[in-house]
Amino acid sequence: MQDESLSSVDQFLRDNGFSISDPAVGLSSLSGDELLDEELLLSDADERLPPLPTSSSRSDESPRFVLLEDQDLLLGDEETGKQTQERLSGDRTTAEEKKEDNDDDSLSIGDTDEKEPIREQGCIEADGGDWIGLNDLLRKNGLPAVRFRRIGTSEALPDRDSLFNVIHDFVVQLERKNEAIQELVLASNHSSRVRSRREGELQTSEKKIEGTQRALEKTKAEIERLKALQKKESEDAELVAKKLKSSCLRLQHQLKVSEHRVKAKEVLVEKMQTRLQQQVDKENMNKTRDRRAFRNLQDRDPRRANPRDIQALETIGVYETQREQMQEELEHLKAQVAALNSELRDKDNFITRQGNAATNAEPPVWDVYSDDGDTARASGMHSRPRRRYGSSSIASDEVMLEQLEAARREQEVAAAKLRHREAVMVKKVAMIEQELLVARETIGELKEENANLTLETESRPSIRDYRLSQRRIHQLERQVAENKLALEEASDLNELRKYMGTKELVERDRLNHRLHLNRLNTLPRETTLEVVKHVCRVLHLTDITLIAPSLDKLCSVVAAVPRMEKFIRDVCGFVFLHVNDGMEAKDEGSASFELEQVLPTLQQWMMDRRKLHALENFKTSIVTELCKRHDGNLADFVGVRQVREMSILVRELKRELGAATMDEILPRTKRLMELLSLSIHNADPDGEESDYE
Secondary structure, eight states, X not given: OHHHHHHHHHHHHHHTTEEOSOTTSOGGGOOHHHHHHHHHHHHSTTTSOOOOOOTTOOTTSSOEEOOSOOHHHHHSSHHHHHHHHHHHHHTHHHHHHHHHHHHHHHHHHHHHHHHXXXXXXXXXXXXXXXXXXXXXXXXXXXXXXXXXXXXTTSOXXXXXXXXXXXXXXXXXXXXXXXXXXXXXXXXXXXXXXXXXXXXXXXXXXXXHHHHHHHHHHHHHHHHHHHHHHHHHHHHHHHHHHHHHHHXXXXXXXXXXXXXXXXXXXXXXXXXXXXXXXXXXXXXXXXXHHHXXXXXXXXXXXXXXXXXXXXXXXXXXXXXXXXXXXXXHHHHXXXXXXXXXXXXXXXXXXXXXXXXXHHHHHSOOHHHHSOOOHHHHHHHHHHHHHHHHHHHHHHXXXXXXXXXXXXXXXXXXXXXXXXXXXXXXXXXXXXXXXXXXXXXXXXXXXXXXXXXXXXXXXXXXOOHHHHHXXXXXXXXXXXXXHHHHHHHHHHTSHHHHHTTSOXXXXXXXXXXXXXXXXXXXXXXXXXXXXXXHHHHHHHHTOSOGGGHHHHHHHHHHHHHHHHHHHHHHHHHHHHHHHHHHHTSOGGGSTTOOOOXXXXXXXXXXXXXXXXXXXXXXXXXXXHHHHHHSOOOSSOOOOOOXXXXXXXXXHHHHHXXXXXXXXXXXXXXXXXXXXXXXXXXXXXXXXXHHHHHHO
């Protein structure tokens, strides 16, 4: 029994990664040093790595527990192992505290368990004896104590279930510690990677900071240089601004001077424009005057394209210009003559006044020849008052004459001014009339032009029509391009061959060989052209590409001629036969029939057929009326003459159709109508052409 329990324990330990060399060796055989080693193993399993196997270790000693796997598998390298050992040593204090708490709990639990009596299968609970050290070690490591049982008088052995529970708890604790150690290792690896990444980022950031500082220093130096350059440029700009300001002032002064000059030139230009306009108006007036003179002389308007009229206008212009110059000279001479007459009149009056004054100043005759001095003095005394009176009257007359002369001269000057103004006004009126005529002519021309533009605008298409026309033009251009391309392809037989099938080409070559058409390649070009032209003249064609379709159509018509001939012969024979049946014997020798009589005959038969239908309806109505019972009332009777005419018409129709009885009239008439419709259809040229096509 003991061997079975130990073997089961050994198997359980092997399943959980432990090994016991000899199952017969009990835990009681462990020495104190071995128990101490076990205690150290259990207490420091989570704090140190498993010891390496040595030559002094024995395989039959107490069980050795493998807490961790290979160091290389867990940590990967020595650096990771060092970091893990540091991390484990850092957590040693916390683990020791937890162990003390667990020891207290286990001690308390062990005491309670020891006090409870356990009896199973007649086994007696016994104290540990040599196993007390093992229980103390288990309690110190937070594990429950092992229960012992005594079998008979033999030595006390540990209970199997209790031993299994202790070992299971120990394995669970070791697994938890292994998981915690693996988590710590993984966390350490992760933290090492994060730390290395952070260190790399830190180095990169430091490098960036150093580069930024260097760039900042360079930027500061560049800023200083730019500030100096800006200062220098600002000074240069101030100098340039001063120069520009002075030049601007100078240019403004020059601009003002130029503006004054331009204004003076504008005034001069306006004067010149006025003069030119006057000259143009004068030339227009001269042209109008010349045309008027030409119209008065020739009773017609001058033609621009006629050189004689142009020469006559030039001659008239020369004479009219000379006449105006002579008129101006004549008026100038008249003014000079009037001025000279006035001066001459003034001179004559002045001379007359001087002569009168000299005459009055001479002494009288009696004063000269008087001998007596007294008498002379007396007479002189009497004559002086008379002289004074005469001299005063002469002076007043001279003043009046001078005033009259001045008034006359003023009137003459005023009259001359009025005449000049009148002439100017006459010229202006003539110019205004001429301008009015020109304006009227211009208005007429503008009206005609406006009417033409209106008609042109009305004749122009709308936007919609224009777009439709553009679309139509594009379509036609596309069609022209396609036709041109097709014509270019049609000019070469090799290009046409690609549109033909192999079977058609083979048949064409065989037919050419059978008809010996290859000899035509040796014909001269002139002969070929003459033959083609003759064919086009016969077929009335302008395009040689239509020769083949026209010949095909002609061949189809010729192929249909026998059938058509047979049909025409049958129709004409039928009509001729029935027409000759109705002729009298005296006309048999001179009877003749032409094709042109077929259609009128058929039309006449059609009319007779319609009359036959009317007669049948009439007959039916008569029979119906006759079959009615006589009711004593007066009925409407048809005249005997109308009945006789209808019966005669029925007999003639029967004879014309060659019917033996009345029942044969209707079938023969139907057949005749069919023949008539066929003849009308064949007589239609459009229908015939479409059938042939």
